[in-house]
Amino acid sequence: MTLSFIRIISRILVACMIVLPFQASAGLIGTDQAVSAAQAAAARDRVVRLIERTEVARQLQAYGLTPENAKLRVNALTGSEVAQLAARLDSVPAGANGTGAVFLIAAVVLIVWLFWS
Amino acid sequence: MIRGERFAARVRAGFLFSVLAAAALALSGCVSLPQSGALREAPPADLPRKAELTAVPFHVQDDFLCGPATLAMVFNAAGVKADVAGLTPQVYLPGRQGSLQVEMLGATRRNGLLAYQVPPRLEGVLREVAAGTPVVVLLNLSVRLLPLWHYAVVIGYDLDAGEVVLRSGKRERLAYPAGLFEFLWQDSAHWAMVALPPGRVAASAEEPGFAAAVAALEQAGKRGEARASYRALLERWPTSHIGLIGLGNTEYAMGNKAGAEAAFRRAALAHRDSAVAYNNLAHVLSELGRLVDAEAAARHAVSLGGPLQPEARKTLEAILARRAQAPAR
Structure with missing residues (x-):
């Protein structure tokens, strides 16, 4: 067994631990499955999504969350939201700054004016 | 002093200019x-x-x-x-x-x-x-x-x-x-x-996006809240597929099997091609002991094919096994 194979298996197992408590009861098809309406390759999709979920939880930990908190936060997201993050968590917008809007553009123009006039 | 005033005037003018420019x-x-x-x-x-x-x-x-x-x-x-x-x-x-x-x-x-x-x-x-x-x-x-x-x-x-x-x-x-x-x-x-708040429909709501938003609330484990929102959604869009499936699933999760059956039946009537509706209806009917109806619904679900067919087949097999155990019904 190669290391990468073991890694994939362990990710699937961790993913199962995270997601299984949220599955609908056996026999019922969950609403989330009905939502991913195209439903092409639904089963394969689910496995991919499980792996994405652990991957995003791992990345959130790398950005400073505790493992428990990362798990709670990932579980509040839908499959497609997780997929968005899995693709580019480091580049999606992170809303933060609160200074007045025009003032930033204004400050740049002001500096240019003071130095060149 | 004069230099200072002139500088201040320049700053003021510059600030005004830059705000205007922005x-x-x-x-x-x-x-x-x-x-x-x-x-x-x-x-x-x-x-x-x-x-x-x-x-x-x-x-x-x-x-x-x-x-x-x-x-x-x-x-x-x-x-x-x-x-x-x-x-x-x-x-x-x-x-x-x-x-x-x-x-x-x-x-x-x-x-x-x-x-x-x-x-x-x-x-x-x-x-x-x-x-x-x-x-x-x-x-x-x-x-x-x-x-x-x-x-x-x-x-x-x-x-x-x-x-x-x-x-x-x-x-x-x-x-x-x-x-x-x-x-x-x-x-x-x-x-x-x-x-x-649960049970309110957004003023700007469009059916697919809003239904998916309620499904996300359900998936996050807030079933009672999601159920209230599915009901509100269905008042606005009475045949919403996600709305009816979601209402059935949340009723079931909250222990109201009769409510779940009613919702899945509405879904099946409005969406004859929905394997989810027929599969879930079959499962609830089976649990309610109505095995003949359950089998018919499950067979219809299987006949629809599609990616969910394996799940529908499992439901049908479980119902057939129960019927074999209780042939009188």
Whole structure:
């Protein structure tokens, strides 16, 4: 067994631990499955999504969350939201700054004016 | 002394110039601001001329915490107790010094509220405000290449004055010209969200997006809240597929099998090609002991084929096994 194979298996197992408590009861098809309406390759999709979920939880930990908190936060997201993050968590917008809007553009123009006039 | 005064005058003039330049940049033809323009030219007749939700409480933002601060304001407005300190661990990401859009939605669900992403139109945002719901928006306060992302809450507007009113950062009330607001808003692809109490349909709601938002609330484990929202959704769109399936699944999860059966039956009647509806109806009928009806529904589910056929087949096999054990029924 190669290391990468073991890694994939362990990710699937961790993913199962995270997601299984949220599955609908056996026999019922969950609403989330009905939502991913195209439903092409639904089963394969689910496995991919499980792996994405652990991957995003791992990345959130790398950005400073505790493992428990990362798990709670990932579980509040839908499959497609997780997929968005899995693709580019480091580049999606992170809303933060609160200074007045025009003032930033204004400050740049002001500096240019003071130095060149 | 004179030098100082002249310098001060230059600073004042420069500041005035730069504000004008920034405003001109935002409002001039070099950027296209179709939405505020259209609203100014031809405002919808059923949209009130102005509105302001003065009762929305203000939470001042420290450093990078506009995510938690804006959520606290809209949660309070929806009747949920919340403050910046309590929400920070739910939404703030230290390594990014900010809060991610999808986590704003996720944190809303964790607090038992429905997170709905408003369609990316200024008119939709104003309709929400007119209906009494404050709207969180994502703005870029800088140029596109060096973005400074910032969440603010839209609490009001005035079509005649051409203004959008915000709670933002340290400002409890900030009125922007509508064009400037649209300019700052456009880089986020006009991202906006509302946090709704369960059982309320957003004023700007469109059926697929709103149904998916309720399903996300259910998936986050808030089943009772989701059930209330599915019911409201079905009052507006009585044959919504996701609405009916979701209502059935949440009724079942809350222990109301008769309610689940009714919802799945409605779904099956309205959507003859829905394998989900027939599979779930079959499962509930089987649990209610009505095995003949259950088998018929399961066979129909299997006959529809599609990617969910394996699940439908499992349901059918379970029902056949139960019938074999209890042949009298």
